[in-house]
Amino acid sequence: MAVSMKNVDVAFQGVGQKPGMDIWRIEDFKPVLLPKESHGKFYTGDSYIVLKTTALKTGGFHYDIHFWLGKKTSQDEAGTAAIKTVELDAALGGRAVQYRETQEHETDLFLSYFKPCIIPMEGGVASGFKKVEVGKVEPRLFVVKGRRAVRVAQVPFARSSLNHDDVFVLDTESTIFQFNGATSSIQERGKALEVVQYIKDTDHDGKCEVIIIDDGTLGSEADTGQFWVLFGGFAPLSKKAAVVDDAPELLKAKLLCIVEGSFKEVEISKEVLDSNKCYLLDCGTELYIWAGRNTSLDVRKAAISIVEGFITNQKRLKHTQITRIIEGFETLEFRSYFDKWPLNGQQPVSEEGRGKVAALLKQQGLNTKGILKGSPTKEEIPPLPNLSGKIEVWRVEGDQKKEVDAGEVGKFYDSSCYIVLYTYQGAERKEEYLLCNWIGRHTSVEDKAASVRIMNEMCAAFKGRAVQAYIAQGKEPIQFLAMFKCMCTLKEHTGPGLKENAIMLVRVRSAGPHIVVAVQVEPLSVSLNSADCFLLQTNSKLYAWSGNLSSAENQKAVLRVAEVLKPGVVARPVKESLEPPIFWSSLGGKRKYAGHREPKDGPKDPRLYACNLSKGNLKIIEVHNFMQEDLLTEDIMILDSHNAIYEWVGQHASRDNKGLTLDIAKKYVERAARLDGLQPETPIFIVTEGNEPAFFTTFFSWDPSKVNVNGDAYARMVAGLQGRPAPKEKAQRRLTPSASAGARDSSTQRAAAMAALSSQLTSEGILSQGRLSEGRLSKVAQTLINQNSNSAPVSPRFHRPSTANSQRAAAMAALSFMLGPKAGPASTVSVDADWVAGSSPFTKVEATGDTESTGSRSEDGGDDGVEVTEFYSYDRLKSSSTDPAPKINIKRKEAYLSPEDFEKLFGISKVQFYEMPKWKQDQRKRNLQLF
Known part of the structure; x- marks a missing residue:
């Protein structure tokens, strides 16, 4: 496209x-640049253009342009925003991806720019609206949706807007209420808290x-009543009505x-797309406009207007997503x-387009520094495992694995499979443990x-x-290579070693550094190659x-390899072009x-x-501008670093997806190889929640305190x-997603019941027909509360909409429950115990009624209660000691x-x-020869 400024x-x-x-905001049909302090503040009566410039590791820039349309913006303003977006793309060299955003239906990418959310304000500039005057604040009711990208929509301030499925935020003059629907997800509740903090x-x-x-x-009745009185009193909520779209998705x-x-x-x-034309890819609720690189600016503007008319004529939803793409810069979704x-030849006009724009700007006396491609970012080596760990290698032979001799560790044969365990x-x-499966290039299907298996x-x-880690020959990641210092891949011969x-x-x-391949x-x-x-x-x-x-470095490395492959044989250094005849022969x-x-x-x-x-089909959703909080415990995520895949x-x-982790990773690799040029044999790492290694967490601003092992982040x-x-963090069972949405453990329920019981029983007189007197009731209630105060964890203020009668009924039911016989010790419950128990750094908890027991322990003796009267040095306690300590319990040497020595x-x-x-204690002791 010929660019004319x-x-x-x-x-x-x-x-x-x-x-x-x-x-930029559209004012009088012109874009006006907004100051930084106004970013994220949108008015319902206006239209905006947003440019996000991202520096890539390749040294260039990636551009995303969004034009945002408020609910009450005029048609003329919306059309101006669309046209000006095309002009902005032209100013950038015709390489940006452009998105049409409508209020309350924004893309996840757009919402990811404005954490935690955007809450459009009433009013506008060009539309004639005025900003709400500061004074008495009318209550505002919002519904909050989204597990990662949060969508906040204002709904009518009425009881009929509430339901059991969603999370709502009610903003009043002095108090902010968060109403959690009984079946709402814990993720949306957490995101709503961020919205509450933002409003606060x-x-x-x-x-x-x-x-x-x-x-x-x-x-408590006080807070619950305070909430419901704003709605004219409590009444049961109706079920959420099903939303029917005006137009079905194609x-x-x-x-x-x-x-x-x-x-x-x-x-x-792909072959049909003509560089001189524009196309519309109609995907139902999503539309893509593809513009050939040779189309003019006027043709591209016209395409936008034509597609806007298409939405109206086809009676599509007004918030139908439109994405405009220039040839050579197609998105993965497209x-x-x-x-x-x-x-x-992907992105063939990248630097050419930028060069033309820079030349035109320079002619006009404008600064072009930075508009051309910068220097690529040097690829950083990820954090490597502690290199002082223990390595074990097995070779797969038939259906069994055979341990490799210590002297052969680091040598791999291309017709075999190996299992490598690194403990560090x-x-x-x-x-931590890194378990690797290395596949030789000529390995049989059976192996x-x-x-x-x-x-x-x-x-x-x-x-x-x-x-x-699943690793193919020739695609070994640096984390794998670092374990060996010198890794040799050799061709298989008739025997296990090389022919003499x-x-x-x-x-x-x-x-x-110190890693040789x-x-x-x-x-x-x-x-041969002159570079090697x-x-x-x-x-x-x-x-x-x-x-x-x-x-x-390579010249030093070749001598190290000689020592490994031929110990004791001195290798003769030979420079290129100075080889003896026997070398070539x-x-x-x-x-x-x-x-x-x-x-x-x-x-x-x-x-x-x-x-x-699901059913063999892989569905993926990209998480933009991601952070640690985007790793949700109910999900399986793939982090694609291009050099490796981290699942x-x-x-x-879900248990079904947990059993298909390797299949999910392989299907993703197939898709990325087809659409994004990923190498088919890219190494795959599978990481479980709570066991993230440093070479995974380096991609995030990782905070170990945010690892939600106990599920207490919300509290x-x-x-x-x-x-x-x-x-306070304490060992406890983790709830399933469905349980965490509406249920709590028994001790939390007891605490809530006791709070209601105390309020109810101390506020009433003598109950009817021979029931206990007020003093007796208050005493009983206080006794019960005291008995349970130690076991009830600190919890947020949970509330239940109810009348006074239902509150009393609940209190009496709780009293009956509390005065009845206690249940015997319940069996330990572990959700997905094969993973949860293994990953949690806490002890398992036995649930016994309202208390939690971890068994009796002495400080020095552990579970066996060994009474220690004399301490010994570590040298006398370890297994290899030549002067072992006398008369000790060998099962509890560490005691x-x-x-001081222990710590x-x-x-x-x-x-x-x-x-x-116990397993972790034994492992630690085994490593220190105290087992």
Whole structure:
């Protein structure tokens, strides 16, 4: 497209030269740049244009343009915003993706810019509305939806707006209420708390009361009544009415060519797309406008207007999503509708377009610094596992695994599969496990299946605590290579080792500090490369050949490999072009070989997706501008770093999907290989919630305190909003998603019942027909409360909408329950115990009525209650001691360490140690030879 700045609004000149966000509001049909302090403040009567500029690791910029239309904006303003968006794209070189956003139906990408939410305000500039005057604040009722991207919509302030399925926020002059529908999800409740915090800080200067009303649970009459009186009193809520769309979503996408204001249906194929035309991809509730790179600015503007008319004529929903894409910059979502999408030559006009724009701006005397591509970001090495850990390697033979001798660890044969277990200490002295399945290039199908079966068995033994890695030969990630210092991949021979006096050629490369990779190649001169180093073994000699373009690190590495493959044999250094005749004769004669470094894939920015596999179909949803909080315990997520795939499995993901984790990852790789150029054999890591290694958490601003092992994040947020101390973390069973939405554990229910009981029994006189007197009732109630005060955890203020009569009935029911016989000890309940128990750093809890017991322990003796009268040194207690301590309980050797020695060795106190699960205690002791 020929860019003429005469056709581009002057407000857009010089934009997009640095990362960040720019927002324009349409005023008198012109874009007016807003100050940074106004970002995120939208008025229902206005239209806006939002430019998000993102710096990529490749060194360039990615642009997303959104035009946002308020509910009460005029048609003329909306049309102006759409046209000006096309001009803004032209000013950026014709490379931006453009989105049409409508109030309350924004894309997840748009909402991700404005955390925690956007709440449009009444009024507007061009539409003639005025901002609401500051004074008496009328109550506002919002419904909050979304587990990650939060959509906040104002609804009529009436009881009929409430339902049992959603979360609502009621903002009044002095108090903010959050009403949690009985069947609402815990994720939406948590997001609603963020909205409450936002309203509190924005509209109340952080000074107002926050009350949580929990639909369907028992609460204090004062707060509950305060909420319902605003609605004219309590009355049962009706069920949520099903919403019927005005137009059904199309089952099958259609590709339409835009020709002189009309549409002609064509085949959905990449080959059909003409660079001189515009097309409409009709996906029902989503529409994509594709503009060829040779189309003019006027043609692109016209396409927008034509598609707006298409929505009206087809009686589509007014909030139908429209995305406009320029040839060469197609999104993954757009490409996914095509059976085949060749990736060669993707983004062909990237730098050309930017160069033309920069030249035009320079002619006009504008600063063009930053508009051209910058330097690529150097690919960073991810945090590696602690390299002082223990490594174990097994070779898969038939249906069994056979341990590899210590001297052979690091040597892999291309016709076999291997299982590698690496045990190391991670953060906070936590023992971590990396379990790898390495597949040789010439491995049989049977061996591959056996290795996966063995991996599953070993993972089950670790209760989900081990990080799984599936690695193909030649695609080894740095985390795997770092475990060996020197990894050699060799061709299989008749015996387990190399044939004596066989000619062997090995390419050697340095993969990082003290990490060497050696791969056996065909013993021919064409296998050489001037950028590498090689080790050549002849019948009688060993040569270390260095190419003229090889690095100093590679030249040192080739000598290290010689020591590994041929210990005791001195390798003769040989420089390229100074080879002796026997060198070439061993390789079948000198022939032409490569003289350049092999190109590497450039760094790419990581992307996060929520995944679900159902009936063989993989559904993925991208999470934009992701953070740690986007890892939801009910989901399976895939983090695509391009060099590796990390699959994160939430502890409460469905059992069906948990059993298909490897299938989900493989299907994702297939899809990304087809649409985004991902290598088909990209390594796959599978990580379970609560066991995230450092090389995974590095992609987030990771806060270990936010790891929600106990499921108490919601309670902490409520306490913070209400200005109360956060509840103390304690070992407890984790609820399922359905249970956490409406139910609480028995001790929490008792606490709520006791609160209601105390309020009810102390406020009434003598009850009818021979019941206990007020004094007796109050005494009984107080006794019960005292008995339960220690076991009832601190909890947020839960409330149940009810009348006084129902409150009294509930109180009497609670009294009957409390005065009745207590249930015997309940069996320990563990949700998905094979993973939860393994990943939790806390002890299992026995549920016994209203108390929680972890068994009796002594500080020094653990479960057996060993009474220690004398301490011994570590040297006398460990298994290899030559002077063992006399008359001790060998099952509790650690108890005979002094508190100082114990903490020095274990890194924790004895009390903390005996609170750990038994398996974890044994593992720690085993590592220290105290087992």
